[in-house]
Amino acid sequence: MLSIKKNDIREGKVIDLTHEGHGVVKVDRYPIFVPYALIDEEIQYKVIKVKKNFAIGKLLEVTTSSKQRVEPPCIYYSKCGGCQLQHMNYEAQLSMKKSQVINLFNRKGNFKETPIKDVIGMEDPWYYRNKSQLPVGRNKQDHIKLGFFRQRSHDIIDMEECLIQDSIQNKVMVAVKKWLDQLNVSVYNEQRKRGLLRHLIIRTGHYTNEMMIIFVINGYKFKQQDELISKLTNAFPQITSIKLNINQSHSNVIMGKESITLYGKQQINDLLSNVEFKISDQSFYQINTVQTEKLYRKAIEYAGLTGNETVLDTYCGIGTIGLYMAPKAKHVYGVEVVPEAIEDAKINATRNQYENTTFVCGKAEEIILKWKKEGIKPDVVMVDPPRKGCDEKFIETLLELAPEKIIYISCNPATQQRDAERLSSQYNLNEITPVDMFPHTTHVETVAQFIRQ
Structure with a gap:
């Protein structure tokens, strides 16, 4: 009992x-x-x-009390759902994340001999997010509130600073909140499904300092937008793009499919180890630029590129990792289901003058078999799927393709471990390195090296 x-x-x-x-x-x-x-x-x-x-x-x-306990520096920590580990010193956070990966692969999985390396952490694990998605609402006094959702709710915690988002984004957040109040901008009400402004999204180029502001609204315009643009561009000269994103669905999806450029360029630029990327409002681009470079360097190390290899980049997005590898590869082929991402990848390849790249839109499992029939045989396959991991059809296609190496980057080690089991009939899981892409949260990214038996 x-x-x-x-x-x-x-x-x-x-x-x-x-x-x-x-x-x-x-x-x-x-x-x-x-x-x-x-x-x-x-x-x-x-x-x-x-x-x-x-x-x-x-x-x-x-x-x-534990020696690992520290006083959380964020005043919103006990309310906000953005961070979960600020009460733990950073060394302990890295240790916890390594243990999580060990539990999945060495203890519960069939990979008891696979070495799990120490987690690659940040030297300064604060103010690292290059993208903020901030819900907009009104408080009981009818003033604008802007911040992040309370844990497991849609109640907005009104805040003046977030310690893990880019410091300039904090300044923009505070200024926009003041101006939205002054201009009495219509704000979307989730319960009534009425009102206009739903989210403020800020994207910054870590190395270029270029900034994009996106207003997500339940409509096609708001009457104060010109005045708000004027205030923003005067106060923050690094803003190079302001967009309106139309989301009239009554769902939890943050952005709609249609965007309008109100000011400046359609994209912003950033660099990853001297490779230049154009980033549009809906592009997937890793949140933590500093750690992304470490992650990709480890992936290149695992790939063992000498300049003679053909690399296949599945789930390639805007081509970030494929273009990062292009200078060290014979040819890079990229495939992605999102048409806009493939267009960005092609533009990024042209901008960097990488002629040894081919990017195609479509389902990876269909395109790579087509390439196989054309005699294209990759030596290395890069896999970087969404959190749900790879579907079974893709794994079957990968086994049929039979490259010498598979380098698998994952934002969810649990689905990576499941996929590793599926690959184990033909591949040895040689080594895993976790990378701390999101300090002070429970998330851990991993890069794994599979060698064909």
């Missing part, structure tokens, strides 16, 4: 962390997950949810 009941106040010692960074306390082998608690801490907690196999607790007091 389970002795744990909702609203129980209990004491215990934290023995482990979940992949979400929650402390684990056990009562007769029954686990209670307590957010903000750390390993080896003696804590007092309140049981707030009881399930068949686990319970959720709320931390009331830390009676014996």
Whole structure:
């Protein structure tokens, strides 16, 4: 008979962390997950949810504190859902993320011999996000609020600064909030499904300092837009593009498919190790530029390029990793299902004068078999799928293609581990290196090297 009941106040010692960074306390082998608690801490907690196999607790007091505990520098940390690990020192965060990957591959998976390298961290793990997506709302006094959603809700935490987004984006956020109030701009109301402005999106080029502002609205214009553009461009001369994105759907999707350029260029530029990229409003571009360069360098190291290899870049997006590899490869072929991304990839290849590249729009599993019939045989295949990982048809096609090496970058090690099992009939998982792309959050990116048996 389970002795744990909702609203129980209990004491215990934290023995482990979940992949979400929650402390684990056990009562007769029954686990209670307590957010903000750390390993080896003696804590007092309140049981707030009881399930068949686990319970959720709320931390009331830390009676014996861990050496890994630090005071979160962000004043919004306990409310905002953007970060989950600011109460943990950075070294401990990296250790936790490595343990997460070890648990998936060495302990639970069939890869007990695969070396898991130390996590590649940041020297200065703050103000790193080159893109901010900020929901807009109004408070009870009918003033504009701008920030991030409270954990597991759509209640906006009004904020003046986010410690993980680019510092210039914080200044833009504060200024726009003031001007939206002054100009009395119509704001979208999620419950009533009425009003105009839904999100403010800011993108910055880490090395170029170019900035794009995107207003996501429930319509095609708002009457104060010209005045707002004037204020923005006078205050922030680094703004090179201002766009209006039309999203009239009543869903949680942030951006609609149609955008209008209100000011300046259609794209902004940025660099990755001297490779120049054009980034449009809907382009996928890694959030953390500094860590992206480290991630791609590790991928090139795993690929072992000598200049004689044919590289296939699946899920290629705007061509970032393929173009990063182009100077060290014989030829790079890229495939992607999003037409706009392929157009950007072709433009980026031309801008960088890389003539040894071919980018095609379509499903990877269809295009690469077509290329195979044409006699194109890749030595290295780059795989960088979305969080859901690769679908089975793609894995089957990859096994049929049988390249010597597969370099698999993942933003979700759990689906990467599943795909590694599928590849294991023909490939040895040689090594994995985790990279901390999102400090102070629970996310970890991994790059894995597969060698054909």
